[in-house]
Amino acid sequence: MRLLVTGAAGFIGSNLIHLLRHERSEWSIRVLDSLTYAGHAGNLEPHLGDQSVELIVGDVANTADVNRAVEGVDAILHLAAESHVDRSILGSAAFVQTNVVGTHRLLEAARKSGLPMIIISTDEVYGDLGPKDPAFTEQHPIKPSSPYSASKAAADHFGLSFVRTYDQDVRITRCCNNYGPRQFPEKLIPFMIGQILQGAPCPMYGDGQQVRDWIHVDDHNRAVLAVLEKGEAGEVYNIGAREELTNLQVVEQLGLALERTVEIEFVADRPGHDRRYAVNPAKIERDLHWQPTVDWKTGLSSTVQWYLDNSEWIESIKSGAYKSYLKSNYGHR
Numbered sequence: 527m528r529l530l531v532t533g534a535a536g537f538i539g540s541n542l543i544h545l546l547r548h549e550r551s552e553w554s555i556r557v558l559d560s561l562t563y564a565g566h567a568g569n570l571e572p573h574l575g576d577q578s579v580e581l582i583v584g585d586v587a588n589t590a591d592v593n594r595a596v597e598g599v600d601a602i603l604h605l606a607a608e609s610h611v612d613r614s615i616l617g618s619a620a621f622v623q624t625n626v627v628g629t630h631r632l633l634e635a636a637r638k639s640g641l642p643m644i645i646i647s648t649d650e651v652y653g654d655l656g657p658k659d660p661a662f663t664e665q666h667p668i669k670p671s672s673p674y675s676a677s678k679a680a681a682d683h684f685g686l687s688f689v690r691t692y693d694q695d696v697r698i699t700r701c702c703n704n705y706g707p708r709q710f711p712e713k714l715i716p717f718m719i720g721q722i723l724q725g726a727p728c729p730m731y732g733d734g735q736q737v738r739d740w741i742h743v744d745d746h747n748r749a750v751l752a753v754l755e756k757g758e759a760g761e762v763y764n765i766g767a768r769e770e771l772t773n774l775q776v777v778e779q780l781g782l783a784l785e786r787t788v789e790i791e792f793v794a795d796r797p798g799h800d801r802r803y804a805v806n807p808a809k810i811e812r813d814l815h816w817q818p819t820v821d822w823k824t825g826l827s828s829t830v831q832w833y834l835d836n837s838e839w840i841e842s843i844k845s846g847a848y849k850s851y852l853k854s855n856y857g858h859r
Contacts, residue, residue, distance in 0.1 A: 532595075533558075535559040536605070560583065568842070602632060607646075614674035630681075644698070647682050651668050651682060653668075660806070661804035664809055705743065728790055739805060752814040752816040
């Protein structure tokens with residue numbers, strides 16, 4: 527297998543590359559990544575250094591970069607995305623460019639080359655659920671709430687339209703919240719780990735009772751591989767772990783894992799904040815025989831330990847731009 531993975535210098539993608547080198551060592555892997563604030567070539571070491579992974583620094587929204595990247599590959603895993611809801615609220619243009627235009631560029635290149643393409647999407651395209659509503663199935667209507675989720679929904683629609691119009695092999699995965707190593711510290715778990723370790727208040731949107739389903743990144747990536755190897759064209763697969771927790775519970779459990787006192791600072795809720803996400807993974811469990819293997823307690827413990835053991839990694843990526851973002855997002859709340 528000669529595989530192109532877009533956005534693989536980021537959180538989910540880099541963990542996927544490490545998984546592939548361990549479990550699919552015979553595969554040839556090419557990465558297309560623009561190395562934005564959340565993507566770091568160091569996340570791909572030692573595989574860049576030993577030349578077992580090829581890195582093309584380029585933009586999924588640039589036709590020339592995409593055409594170069596797809597040349598000679600057998601399949602595309604499309605993970606490249608602007609993915610942070612708060613950033614999409616502060617400015618949505620980049621989300622349209624990467625998530626919509628970039629996906630379209632890849633779809634066109636895949637269509638011309640006859641390549642199967644898996645779009646890595648999100649449960650956020652479904653909107654939110656009430657506290658007693660059943661979890662999202664693949665038949666649930668698309669009803670995005672944020673500019674980020676709207677851009678991902680648009681990408682999904684483009685992908686499925688290419689299936690219908692061009693008989694193209696496009697498959698879509700929609701996953702719940704991921705956690706694990708190498709996640710950029712703007713996201714809830716690594717951000718709160720940093721706050722707790724510094725003895726700083728943990729800013730909590732609204733009442734902190736927003737519910738998310740959490741899955742370890744390795745479980746998610748093994749599900750993506752199941753879709754690549756056994757999935758069918760035109761199908762959507764929800765990926766979830768049935769681990770629903772409130773944001774407040776997550777932060778409290780981080781404090782316990784770190785053996786530190788947690789100071790919660792409730793701040794104004796973000797605009798359009800979804801109350802609850804939960805996906806039903808019965809389809810992928812039934813059709814592709816995938817199951818999550820990392821329970822929340824074990825996964826959280828190993829994740830916390832990774833951040834404790836890799837403080838240099840955290841410091842190396844905390845640029846001035848990231849600090850400015852934190853001030854603009856939380857400073858006025």
